[in-house]
Amino acid sequence: MISSHSREAYSLGQIPITPSAMATQNGCKLCAPLGASLVFKGIRGAVPLLHGSQGCSTYIRRYLISHFREPVDIACSNFAEQTAVFGGGANLKTALENVSRQYDPALIGIATTCLSETIGDDVPMFIKEYRAGRNAATVPPMVHVSTPSYQGTHMEGFHAAVLAVVSALAHDGTAGSEQRVNIFPGMLSPADLRHLKDIVAAFGLKAMVLPDYSETLDGGLWDTYQRIPSGGTSVEDIATAGSALASIELGHTLASRTLTAASLLEERFGVRAIRIGLPIGLRQTDALMLALAEVSGRPVPPRFTEQRGRLLDSLVDGHKHVNTIRAAVYGEDDLVAGVTAFLSEIGITPVVCATGGRSRHLTAAVQALVPQKRHAHITVLEEADFAAIEAAVAAVQPDVIIGHSKGYAMSRRLSIPLVRVGFPIHDRMGGARLLHVGYEGALALSDRLANALIDQRQAASPVGYTYM
Numbered sequence: 525m526i527s528s529h530s531r532e533a534y535s536l537g538q539i540p541i542t543p544s545a546m547a548t549q550n551g552c553k554l555c556a557p558l559g560a561s562l563v564f565k566g567i568r569g570a571v572p573l574l575h576g577s578q579g580c581s582t583y584i585r586r587y588l589i590s591h592f593r594e595p596v597d598i599a600c601s602n603f604a605e606q607t608a609v610f611g612g613g614a615n616l617k618t619a620l621e622n623v624s625r626q627y628d629p630a631l632i633g634i635a636t637t638c639l640s641e642t643i644g645d646d647v648p649m650f651i652k653e654y655r656a657g658r659n660a661a662t663v664p665p666m667v668h669v670s671t672p673s674y675q676g677t678h679m680e681g682f683h684a685a686v687l688a689v690v691s692a693l694a695h696d697g698t699a700g701s702e703q704r705v706n707i708f709p710g711m712l713s714p715a716d717l718r719h720l721k722d723i724v725a726a727f728g729l730k731a732m733v734l735p736d737y738s739e740t741l742d743g744g745l746w747d748t749y750q751r752i753p754s755g756g757t758s759v760e761d762i763a764t765a766g767s768a769l770a771s772i773e774l775g776h777t778l779a780s781r782t783l784t785a786a787s788l789l790e791e792r793f794g795v796r797a798i799r800i801g802l803p804i805g806l807r808q809t810d811a812l813m814l815a816l817a818e819v820s821g822r823p824v825p826p827r828f829t830e831q832r833g834r835l836l837d838s839l840v841d842g843h844k845h846v847n848t849i850r851a852a853v854y855g856e857d858d859l860v861a862g863v864t865a866f867l868s869e870i871g872i873t874p875v876v877c878a879t880g881g882r883s884r885h886l887t888a889a890v891q892a893l894v895p896q897k898r899h900a901h902i903t904v905l906e907e908a909d910f911a912a913i914e915a916a917v918a919a920v921q922p923d924v925i926i927g928h929s930k931g932y933a934m935s936r937r938l939s940i941p942l943v944r945v946g947f948p949i950h951d952r953m954g955g956a957r958l959l960h961v962g963y964e965g966a967l968a969l970s971d972r973l974a975n976a977l978i979d980q981r982q983a984a985s986p987v988g989y990t991y992m
């Protein structure tokens with residue numbers, strides 16, 4: 525996929541970096557409907573449907589399956605040449621009919637692709653026309669999200685889909701006896717989502733997590749094939765979002781968006797919006813614990829104090845291996861910001877922080893999260909591709925690279941170890957089970973970082989060593 529785009533790099537030390545090419549070379553981003561499909565996979569009984577050509581859904585399915593190693597059905601309205609000329613209304617209606625008949629879905633999530641956006645298909649009108657000829661009771665809820673990839677990355681598609689779902693389904697309803705909180709976790713792993721739900725439940729709160737693909741994309745072995753895997757947040761639970769005690773939205777760079785799911789619920793129903801960074805590392809996990817303690821009116825449960833203690837102990841133990849280390853981090857804006865904050869806490873200097881994302885808020889987030897005395901050493905790249913990232917990394921030669929598996933070729937060429945985080949992880953097992961969040965996630969990440977550095981030193985030693 526080749527597209528022209530603006531590319532910007534900033535040095536916190538005020539050294540400007542000039543873009544050297546006008547075309548993307550191996551993008552550090554994925555396409556917008558992929559992010560939207562992931563959100564729809566986190567809703568119980570939902571089927572994602574792409575309005576566009578089959579190649580888009582095949583590419584997205586391939587990407588998701590290679591990471592999650594689960595079957596992923598994504599329907600498509602299958603554009604052909606004549607559809608591109610005359611419009612895709614008929615195709616979309618046929619697709620809606622087929623999906624309704626074959627899957628009996630609780631919701632159909634419709635995301636557009638570059639082609640249907642380029643020809644200007646009026647998807648809301650097509651949906652209205654489809655509904656008009658049918659018994660309303662037999663038509664599943666439908667949520668449409670506009671996801672032209674030439675205007676945004678998978679993260680734009682992801683956040684747009686969360687917003688579209690909340691906007692279409694949430695109402696104020698009755699609060700009931702449960703103490704409920706909305707959690708908008710951002711794009712985390714299934715293991716992260718499970719851990720977050722455990723944390724929220726320990727405060728006596730019921731969480732409406734959107735999206736929750738912790739089971740649908742990381743489930744058990746089946747006896748018989750399931751067209752729609754079990755799990756996910758139900759449409760009914762999403763509908764109660766307007767009467768929750770609060771919404772907790774995770775992500776440092778969400779401040780750059782004019783409207784998010786949490787801010788919409790605050791505007792429409794008065795649900796208090798609490799925004800904190802991804803809870804990666806000590807301080808951001810502390811912030812999550814404090815937020816949950818405040819919302820629930822309960823103290824932090826002892827088991828998290830114990831986990832925090834174990835994390836601190838492990839950081840003291842591993843300090844000699846990571847102190848003075850320099851790292852390059854790349855991936856989604858919010859993940860990069862979260863990992864950068866954690867590195868800074870444990871004595872690793874982040875020297876390159878890069879994203880293909882378009883939030884244009886990573887620089888501000890890094891500035892806020894890293895002590896000022898280190899700013900001069902950090903280069904932040906936004907809207908960057910791997911050509912730009914590799915050039916920046918090669919220039920500063922860090923000790924370790926942290927990011928998803930698309931950076932493996934760079935790591936291999938530069939002989940710098942890669943610690944895998946985020947999405948996609950296509951060249952290792954267990955990408956869905958990587959834990960990043962909470963005290964336990966930080967502990968796992970710090971162990972993996974220290975071990976990667978020890979491994980590198982052992983390999984480089986002429987004699988090797990087995991005891992430290």
Ligand code: SF4
Binds near residue numbers: 555580583637673674
């Ligand atoms: S939606 Fe656009 S970027 Fe994504 S696969 Fe289709 S054509 Fe490519």
